[in-house]
Amino acid sequence: MAKKVALLQGNEACALGALYAGCDFFGGYPITPSTEVAEVLSNELPKNGGKFIQMEDEIGAMASVIGASLTGAKALTATSGPGVSLKQELIGYACIAETPCVIINVMRGGPSTGMPTGPGQSDVMQAMWGTHGDHAAIALTPASCQEIFEETVRAFNLAEKYRMPVQVLYDEIVGHMRERIEFPEPGDLEVVDREAPSVSPEEYKPYDSTKGQIPPLAAFGSGYKFHVTGLNKAADGFPTTKAELVDAEERRQIAKVMDNIADIESYEEYLIDDADVVIWAFGSTSRSARYAVNELRKEGIKAGLFRPITLWPFPAKRTAELAEQCKGIVVAEMNLGQMVYEVERVAQGKCVVVHEGRVDGEPINPGQIMNKVKEVI
Amino acid sequence: MAKRYELRFSGAGGQGLITAGIILAEAASIVESKYAAQSQSYGPEARGGASKSEVIISDSPIDYPKATIVDACLAMTQEAADKYANGIKDGGLLLIDDDFVKRVPEGNFKVLKMPITRTAKEEIGREIVANVVALGAMIALTDVVKRESGEKAVLAKVPEAFLDLNKKAYNLGYDKIKTLMN
Structure with missing residues (x-):
């Protein structure tokens, strides 16, 4: 159907x-x-x-x-x-x-x-x-x-x-x-539901990470009682200033994301394999960039597009690989320079990194990006 | 290379030109299964001020969703003509409501004149359907979708009580332009 x-x-x-x-x-x-x-x-x-x-x-x-x-x-x-x-x-x-x-x-x-x-x-x-x-x-x-x-x-x-x-x-x-x-039909896209606790309300600790990086979260109103706070806390949810507990919790909360980048990361590439210049762009600007890539290719300029869909965590590994393989990266974004600094950080000087920005309420158009690419070549 | 056609509808905020753009995009992408992207820009005013709606129609997926070189443009008011009747390609088309646009934008494009708002008011009896008259006219002018596709999209959009009114308005705009062009 x-x-x-x-x-x-x-x-x-x-x-x-x-x-x-x-x-x-x-x-x-x-x-x-x-x-x-x-x-x-x-x-x-x-x-x-x-x-x-x-x-x-x-x-x-x-x-x-x-x-x-x-x-x-x-x-x-x-x-x-x-x-x-x-x-x-x-x-x-x-x-x-x-x-x-x-x-x-x-x-x-x-x-x-x-x-x-x-x-x-x-x-x-x-x-x-x-x-x-x-x-x-x-x-x-x-x-x-x-x-x-x-x-x-x-x-x-x-x-x-x-x-x-x-x-x-x-x-x-x-x-x-x-x-x-x-419209996707039910089942076409994955839908993840929250993991429920496997222990009884008496045994439940909301931040008990002994069984994994991400402790199951009970729902209030389901018989589980626990404490929630903005303070650094121990496994039972109550505040603590114990150095080793605070340190471990802070690190776990970052590691639960950074150890799972493969699961979280998402990006799209267009004509990247032989690209001399990679346009690094997201959101509507990536659509201008794709138009620019097609136009530049007609002129014989080998341009490609890297489009992060997951912006954070930053796609550091792939961006670093692109910096190794191309002559320059043009970061196009509707601001006066933000993600470009992340790209520069991971490129480590291995290629030229330039910025094309705009903040006048108008979109970055393909012509603007094409001109910037030509400056890099 | 994919065929990309760019239209711009401009006029005063509240005249229904964003709606006209949406209906055209529906005619292209839902009725005819082409690709279409409709966008608009507007100021903070709820009514008045110049407003524009752009529709890109293509036989392949659309990357840049805004106009680059406009194939056909509509200007319902002088302010809209001054502000938005630009970037029209050589040999392109500009349709103006000549009751309101007295200073006609100059360029290497064909200008067609039609008293769109007056037509709606006097021949349909309702000024409010001027946008649908204009939509019929723009489709007749460009053939970017079939006449029936445009009509189908108009009728799918409007409340039942106003079907006849809008059907009349759409076809009046369409026929007037076809007559003008012959």
Whole structure:
């Protein structure tokens, strides 16, 4: 049977992807250019037995998401850069308390209120380092409406599997553009549910990592009682200042991501094998880059595209390999220089690394990228 | 190489030009199974101000989703014409509502004039369907989708009570342009 199709906005695809993944709680505060995610879920969640709540502000929304998740819900919030700034305190809390949740950031410009209706890609470092303290981060950057649907599902899977907040970052262009989507049938995409504790409520410790890097999380209301705090804590969830416990916990929470990069990493390559210049681009900019690659190839210039879909953890290994094999990497991003520093760090001077940025509310167009590539050749 | 066709609908915010773009993208990608990407840019105003909607139609997947060189452009107001009737390719097409666009943008493209809003008001009796008149006109002008595909997409979009009104508006726009072109 033919799959159901529709012309959908990226934000609508995100909301429907969340439902596919089993999202049953949304707590948010509307903000352009993300509002359609909330709009769709405010209609759809109640019909499907879920809960939608518009909170008094962004930090309240993030708190509601953490609370809902601790009761076993698959919880989501959607916002833009200014909203993510306000949520940072609680994103850190979700990291240390190891609470699964998904945060959608439909990126506009900044800092502060910036240009609400214009696109941006300047929250990419914030996705990694926005909240203070050492922590791991997972951030996904889809580039089409279909991919927004799929990556939203994957974001829930990773959040539940690794027991942590996962961010999905896409710019206003893909958030607001419309493309045809083929709806996956149930079973077409993997849906991961949270691992339940295998011990009785009396024996349960929420951060007991003796059986694995990621301790199972019990749901409040299911008979399990435990303590949740933003302080460094011992296996039983209560605060501790014991050096060896604090050290081991901090390291485990980073290792649970960094030891599983193969599972989390995702990228796409286009005409990369013989490329003299690799364009390193994500989100809508990667679409300009792909257009540029085709045009450059017509002119006899061997250009290729590396498109990270998982932006964090940073695709260090593959980027380093590309730096070995090509003459130059052009990092194109709608900001004044963010991911380019990561690319430079792992390239270690093995090839030229240059940046092509833009922050005037207009997309980086193919011509701009082509000119930059020609500077490198 | 894939055939890529770029259209831009521009006018005042609230005139329904984003909707016209969405309907065209649906006609292309849902009714006809081509590839289409529809995008828009707009200011913070809910109404007024210049707004544009772009539709890229191709027979293969679309990479860059915004216009590069516009094949056909619509301008419903002077402000829209001044701001968005640019980047039209040599030999391309520009359709203007000549009741509102008095200073016609200059360039190496064909300009067609039609009193779109007045047509909607006087011949259909409802100014609100000017966007559907314009959509019919743009499809007639470009043949980017079949006449029936456009009509099917219009009818799938509008509430039942307004089916006849919109069908009339779409076909009026389509026929007027075909007459103009002959």
